[in-house]
Amino acid sequence: MMLSRRTLLQSVAALGAAGFTLGTAACTTGEGVDLDGGGEGGGGAGGAVLTAAIAGEPDQLDPHKTTAYFSFQVLENVFDTLVEPDDNLEMQPALAESWETSDDQLTWTFKLRDGVRWHDGSEFTSEDVVYTLRRIIDEELGNAYRLAAVETIEAPDPTTVVITVSQPAANLLAALGGYKGMAIVQKANVDSGDITRQPIGTGPFKVGNYAAGQNITLEANPDFWGGAPDLGGVTFRFISEGNTAQTALTNGEIHWTDSFEPQQLQPLEANDNVTVGNVPSSDYWYITMNQQSEPWGRVEARQAVAYAIDRAAIVQAVSFGTAAENQLAIPRESTWYVEHNPFRTDLDRARELLGDGPGGPVRFLATSEYPETVTVGQILADVLRPLGFELRIETVDFATWLDRQSAGEWDMLMLGWLGNIDPNDFYYNQHHSGGSNNHQGYANPRVDQLLDEGAAETDQDRRKQIYGDAAKIIADECSYIYLYNPAVLQAWRNDVTGYETRTDAAIRFRKAGLQA
Numbered sequence: 001m002m003l004s005r006r007t008l009l010q011s012v013a014a015l016g017a018a019g020f021t022l023g024t025a026a027c028t029t030g031e032g033v034d035l036d037g038g039g040e041g042g043g044g045a046g047g048a049v050l051t052a053a054i055a056g057e058p059d060q061l062d063p064h065k066t067t068a069y070f071s072f073q074v075l076e077n078v079f080d081t082l083v084e085p086d087d088n089l090e091m092q093p094a095l096a097e098s099w100e101t102s103d104d105q106l107t108w109t110f111k112l113r114d115g116v117r118w119h120d121g122s123e124f125t126s127e128d129v130v131y132t133l134r135r136i137i138d139e140e141l142g143n144a145y146r147l148a149a150v151e152t153i154e155a156p157d158p159t160t161v162v163i164t165v166s167q168p169a170a171n172l173l174a175a176l177g178g179y180k181g182m183a184i185v186q187k188a189n190v191d192s193g194d195i196t197r198q199p200i201g202t203g204p205f206k207v208g209n210y211a212a213g214q215n216i217t218l219e220a221n222p223d224f225w226g227g228a229p230d231l232g233g234v235t236f237r238f239i240s241e242g243n244t245a246q247t248a249l250t251n252g253e254i255h256w257t258d259s260f261e262p263q264q265l266q267p268l269e270a271n272d273n274v275t276v277g278n279v280p281s282s283d284y285w286y287i288t289m290n291q292q293s294e295p296w297g298r299v300e301a302r303q304a305v306a307y308a309i310d311r312a313a314i315v316q317a318v319s320f321g322t323a324a325e326n327q328l329a330i331p332r333e334s335t336w337y338v339e340h341n342p343f344r345t346d347l348d349r350a351r352e353l354l355g356d357g358p359g360g361p362v363r364f365l366a367t368s369e370y371p372e373t374v375t376v377g378q379i380l381a382d383v384l385r386p387l388g389f390e391l392r393i394e395t396v397d398f399a400t401w402l403d404r405q406s407a408g409e410w411d412m413l414m415l416g417w418l419g420n421i422d423p424n425d426f427y428y429n430q431h432h433s434g435g436s437n438n439h440q441g442y443a444n445p446r447v448d449q450l451l452d453e454g455a456a457e458t459d460q461d462r463r464k465q466i467y468g469d470a471a472k473i474i475a476d477e478c479s480y481i482y483l484y485n486p487a488v489l490q491a492w493r494n495d496v497t498g499y500e501t502r503t504d505a506a507i508r509f510r511k512a513g514l515q516a
Contacts, residue, residue, distance in 0.1 A: 064143070131187045168458050205221055231514065312346075322486070422453065
């Protein structure tokens with residue numbers, strides 16, 4: 001999905017092929033919270049309410065239609081998927097307790113858990129799974145591309161779901177459970193329209209009070225299939241200003257936050273009452289050029305930019321050194337990582353590649369919702385000036401940014417992607433000639449062939465080789481000029497127990513507690 005969790009938490013998320021929508025960020029000063037659990041939402045010993053500060057307000061709570069990262073921070077605790085990633089991003093049972101594939105790898109049979117109930121007490125069955133997946137496909141919702149290989153979805157009995165695919169689909173589990181955009185939803189909740197503000201899920205918490213512009217309170221689900229949470233609930237407050245969130249955490253007004261800037265990491269780490277989570281993420285940031293705009297249709301011109309930039313300087317400027325430089329998309333910590341570093345900072349080589357090609361003005365598309373895009377634009381302006389290019393930074397709101405990206409009204413831009421698990425998610429839609437997010441217009445028949453092969457290959461070692469080969473070509477030809485993988489930065493009071501920062505940045509409070 002398109003990145004929008006901030007390294008600078010001023011932005012909203014952009015998810016996948018459906019396009020992107022800004023979340024509404026609201027700044028509050030915060031109210032005191034009873035850390036013993038007697039505050040809003042109730043709860044006594046073992047049932048305290050944890051207060052979390054996130055950087056903006058969800059646009060809506062329908063997991064299939066929201067495009068705001070702030071929505072998914074909440075929905076991670078409300079909905080379930082058939083399978084879900086563990087701490088190592090390997091798919092594990094969730095609503096499906098087991099599954100098997102046919103010998104030809106074309107039929108997947110999922111056995112659902114017995115006794116799972118929706119938050120309203122009604123029974124969860126296989127028909128809910130069929131409805132959910134058919135809704136995504138039939139309504140051509142943003143994640144429909146993840147189910148492109150699916151031919152049929154059937155429910156032969158209340159606890160069995162059978163999915164047939166047109167070709168072996170090694171990434172099907174990741175597609176079904178990689179993030180809560182694939183959550184299983186209740187038809188009645190959708191039909192009533194309540195899902196946008198009062199969603200009914202099967203997860204560890206259910207939505208209680210929603211005070212627009214202020215907070216959302218979740219209440220513990222005592223019947224959660226994974227065991228009742230220790231917390232009595234979670235209140236998500238919307239605090240977009242990092243200093244305000246940091247002060248609230250330091251003063252004990254909140255228990256948890258990710259709404260702070262990288263430069264605030266050191267004072268948080270020095271606070272004896274605070275624990276800081278700082279782990280590498282599976283996100284990546286990149287620069288790309290519109291290949292329909294001269295001179296970027298020439299691979300040599302794109303490579304010249306790759307030789308001109310200084311990744312270390314960019315990483316320091318946008319993340320205060322917390323991000324990891326990378327010339328491919330997949331981070332070093334992933335099992336799919338391959339080593340490939342074709343470029344170094346070399347202005348002479350950049351000039352050689354440009355030759356007598358034209359310089360001139362370059363429209364760099366930036367957005368204030370992603371301040372790092374403006375920062376990198378300023379760095380690029382200095383870098384490209386000696387090569388004869390005049391970088392003109394055009395800063396627009398994110399909605400306009402998205403429209404202009406789709407319309408091709410740009411020469412160069414920077415952004416990122418988050419939430420990727422399977423290698424297909426890192427490369428196919430962005431670099432296949434038929435990819436729905438290939439806005440730069442890249443096309444290479446060999447890359448298409450490799451990406452198609454990788455999607456169907458079931459042997460993991462062979463898949464890694466295929467995607468590694470494709471990734472190296474993509475990097476060498478600068479479809480994207482990859483920059484770095486950011487860190488996931490979070491902080492919480494020491495009386496919070498059972499919480500860990502995850503590399504996919506999923507905020508799971510199901511096992512968290514508060515010491516009395």
